[in-house]
Amino acid sequence: MHITGRRMLLCALLTVMFGLGFSNLGVKELAATAKGGDPVSGREIYVNTCIRCHGIDGKGALGIKLVPPPADLTSLAVQSRLDGTLFRRIHEGKPNTAMGAWKHSLSDEEIWDVLAYVRRLGIESGGQP
Numbered sequence: 001m002h003i004t005g006r007r008m009l010l011c012a013l014l015t016v017m018f019g020l021g022f023s024n025l026g027v028k029e030l031a032a033t034a035k036g037g038d039p040v041s042g043r044e045i046y047v048n049t050c051i052r053c054h055g056i057d058g059k060g061a062l063g064i065k066l067v068p069p070p071a072d073l074t075s076l077a078v079q080s081r082l083d084g085t086l087f088r089r090i091h092e093g094k095p096n097t098a099m100g101a102w103k104h105s106l107s108d109e110e111i112w113d114v115l116a117y118v119r120r121l122g123i124e125s126g127g128q129p
Contacts, residue, residue, distance in 0.1 A: 037109075042117030045110055053098060058121035066098045073118050074125035086115055 046054075055061040058073035071078055078086070090111050093101035102111060 037112035037114070037116030039113070039116040039120045041110070042113035042115065043120075045106065045114050046117050049102070049105070050114065057125070058118065059125075068097055070098065074121050079119070079122035083115060086118065087111055090114060 051061070053061055053064060053066065053070040054073055055070075060070050060072055064070075073079075081089075087108075089099070090106075091101065091103045091108075093099050106114070
């Protein structure tokens with residue numbers, strides 16, 4: 001059986017599309033869009049858990065010297081990331097930094113709420129949500 005270049009390309013494209021469609025990749029991004037989060041609840045969680053490192057305004061706590069320093073949550077670098085990417089960062093933590101995994105302390109719903117509040121911090125500071 002002879003397969004032309006176009007047919008081979010089409011088969012490869014369909015294989016990739018089906019592979020992504022049936023994998024777990026992107027599940028958190030879809031959940032973020034579908035579910036959203038409650039920024040009011042997120043603010044309460046942020047004040048009780050995140051404020052020590054990220055500060056009241058999300059730009060980093062004064063007087064705390066971490067290496068590397070905590071992320072500025074209002075920055076374009078943070079605010080331009082996909083919700084699923086930020087969810088995973090909160091859930092899993094960031095290796096070689098003080099940002100630990102919160103998956104053992106916060107439920108997925110609570111993480112989505114914190115994320116909704118972090119998006120608000122970006123809007124309030126003039127950053128891009």
